[in-house]
Amino acid sequence: MSGLLSTQIFWLAVTLVVFEAADTISRRSNRHPLAHPVLWATPVLIGLLLLTETRYDTYYSATYPLSFLLGPAVVGLAVPIWARRALIRRLALPILLALLAGAVTAIVSAVGIMWLFGAPADILASVAPRATTTPVAMDVATQLGGVPALAAVIVLFAGVIGAMTATPLFNLMKIRDYRARGFAVGVSSHGFGAARAFQVDQTAGAFASLGMALNAVATSTLLSLLALLF
Amino acid sequence: MVGAIALLFVCQLAGEILHRLTGLPLPGAVIGMMLLVGWLALVRRERPTLEAVSGWLTAHLSIMFVPAAVGLIEEGEALKDYGLALVLAVTVSTLLTMVVTVLVFRLALRWSKPDEEAEA
Numbered sequence: 001m002s003g004l005l006s007t008q009i010f011w012l013a014v015t016l017v018v019f020e021a022a023d024t025i026s027r028r029s030n031r032h033p034l035a036h037p038v039l040w041a042t043p044v045l046i047g048l049l050l051l052t053e054t055r056y057d058t059y060y061s062a063t064y065p066l067s068f069l070l071g072p073a074v075v076g077l078a079v080p081i082w083a084r085r086a087l088i089r090r091l092a093l094p095i096l097l098a099l100l101a102g103a104v105t106a107i108v109s110a111v112g113i114m115w116l117f118g119a120p121a122d123i124l125a126s127v128a129p130r131a132t133t134t135p136v137a138m139d140v141a142t143q144l145g146g147v148p149a150l151a152a153v154i155v156l157f158a159g160v161i162g163a164m165t166a167t168p169l170f171n172l173m174k175i176r177d178y179r180a181r182g183f184a185v186g187v188s189s190h191g192f193g194a195a196r197a198f199q200v201d202q203t204a205g206a207f208a209s210l211g212m213a214l215n216a217v218a219t220s221t222l223l224s225l226l227a228l229l230f
Numbered sequence: 231m232v233g234a235i236a237l238l239f240v241c242q243l244a245g246e247i248l249h250r251l252t253g254l255p256l257p258g259a260v261i262g263m264m265l266l267v268g269w270l271a272l273v274r275r276e277r278p279t280l281e282a283v284s285g286w287l288t289a290h291l292s293i294m295f296v297p298a299a300v301g302l303i304e305e306g307e308a309l310k311d312y313g314l315a316l317v318l319a320v321t322v323s324t325l326l327t328m329v330v331t332v333l334v335f336r337l338a339l340r341w342s343k344p345d346e347e348a349e350a
Contacts, residue, residue, distance in 0.1 A: 019293050038292055042299040049303060056304050063297040069287065070294040072238040074259040075245070076284025078266035079277075094338035102331035109326050113319035119312050130320055131327060134298055135257040143255065150305050152298045154320055159295070161324045169328060180335040188327035195291040205288070211331075213263055220255040 005052050011062035018044050031199055033164035038156070038192075074133065074191070077213060080206040087179070087203075088210060095183065099211070102187035103218040106131035126150040129219055130158045133190040136216045140223050155190065162189025163196035178204040186211025234280040241266040 004010050022037035022044070029035040049059055060067070081088065088095065110127045119127075125146030129137040134155050141151035166185040175181060182204030185193035190212045198205030245262030248254065254261065270277075302309075309316070 015296060016293075019296060023292075036292075038295055038299055041296055042302065045296065045300050046303045049300065056301060059300060060297055066294050067297045069290075071242050071259040071262075072235070073284075073287035073291055073294060075238045075241045075262040075266055076280075076287045078241075078263045078270060079281055079284040080288070081263075082267055082270045090343075091339065093342045094335045097338045098331045098335035101334040102327050105330040106323055106327040110319050110323035113322060114312070114315060117312065117315035117319070119315065123308060123312055123316075127316065127319060130323060133260070134295065135259060139257055140255060147308070149301050150308050153302050153305055154316060156295055156299045157317070158320050158324045161321050162328065165325060166328060169325065170332065173329070173332065175332055175336065177336065177339075180332050180339070183335055184328045184332035187331045188324050191291050192295065194288070198288060209288070213260060216260045217256060224255045 005054055006058050006062070008062045008065075011054075011059055012065065014048065015041075015045060015063050015066065018048075033167065036160055036163055039160055039164075070135065070191075074135075077194070077209040080202070081210050081213070084203070084206045091179065094180075095210070095214070098180075098183060099187060099214050099218055102184065102211075103131070103215055103222060106188060106215075107219065107222065122146050123150070127154055128223055130154050131188055131190065132216045132219045133212055136220055140220050144223060144227055156192070159189045159192025162193045166193060166196060167200065179207045182207030183211040186213075187215045190215070231279055231283070234277070234283040237266070237269070237280060238262075238283070241269065 019037055019041045022035075022040040025040065026032070026035040026037045045059075048054075049056065107128055110130045111124050114124055114127050122145060125144035126141045126148075128144060128146070129140040129151060132140065132155065134152050137151045137155040138148040142148050162185050166181065166189070170181045170184075178201045182194075182197045182201070185197055185204075186208030189196075194205060194208035194212050197208035242259050242262040244265050245256075245260070246258030248261050248265075249256065249258045
């Protein structure tokens with residue numbers, strides 16, 4: 001029986017059941033920000049790993065089909081972006097200026113606060129790409145001498161925070177423009193923000209995908225240039 | 231169906247090849263997304279299956295992050311020393327970035343397209 005715990009189907013089935021339970025609670029709460037399914041599924045799964053004394057490596061390779069889908073899903077974001085090309089072309093200037101401002105703010109504020117806390121260089125390097133999508137952040141963190149796994153966790157946390165706070169924050173700011181709202185959450189909280197934006201509004205989702213994609217380019221370019229300087 | 235999936239995979243593969251050949255700091259999937267935008271611009275036709283497949287994928291993005299999120303289990307050391315600071319830094323940075331981005335977007339929109347601002 002013990003061999004069962006290292007099979008792919010065991011952890012895939014468990015992950016899907018736990019996620020579906022969390023997602024049901026999220027749907028019942030009308031997608032309340034605090035009920036984000038990843039926020040609840042993750043600690044439950046960590047508890048199950050600890051309980052069964054399963055190594056993370058084993059879990060990660062067993063559930064790799066889920067991580068794998070992230071690649072084609074990111075490629076597929078081209079479709080909603082292409083569908084709104086006319087709108088995007090018309091708004092090229094606000095998009096570019098907001099992207100630059102957002103990318104610089106994300107890097108400087110995250111690294112700056114950690115620097116004030118006296119964090120060592122490898123943690124600063126892991127937090128620098130915090131606004132980009134997970135695979136980009138892990139790549140960039142490695143390039144800068146950071147810890148890719150830590151970068152992934154930081155990026156996910158930024159995603160959860162953005163997905164949870166975007167709607168109340170923009171309502172508080174009285175911003176109703178779904179293009180601006182979507183773009184901002186995509187720049188700050190990557191695919192997570194985009195996933196949330198698609199639940200609220202299709203245009204918000206398309207602009208969030210665009211923000212995520214453009215910020216992956218902007219942040220990795222800015223940080224690579226920075227790495228060349230030092 | 232297979233055609234649409236193949237298109238996504240081939241774009242990602244081409245992105246991966248470009249990433250390795252040029253040393254571009256972008257991952258293959260992001261380059262692949264830009265290539266797919268290029269392909270859609272180049273070969274213009276209706277693509278209902280591609281829309282269905284990519285729509286299904288984007289609707290389920292959240293669960294694809296779960297295996298990486300569970301990686302938290304391995305970061306005990308860094309989190310013990312800097313966990314609180316990280317929570318604070320990432321929370322402040324995420325909120326601040328959203329505020330700055332949304333405000334610059336609105337400001338630039340108002341400045342470049344005053345009529346459009348009114349209808350939004």
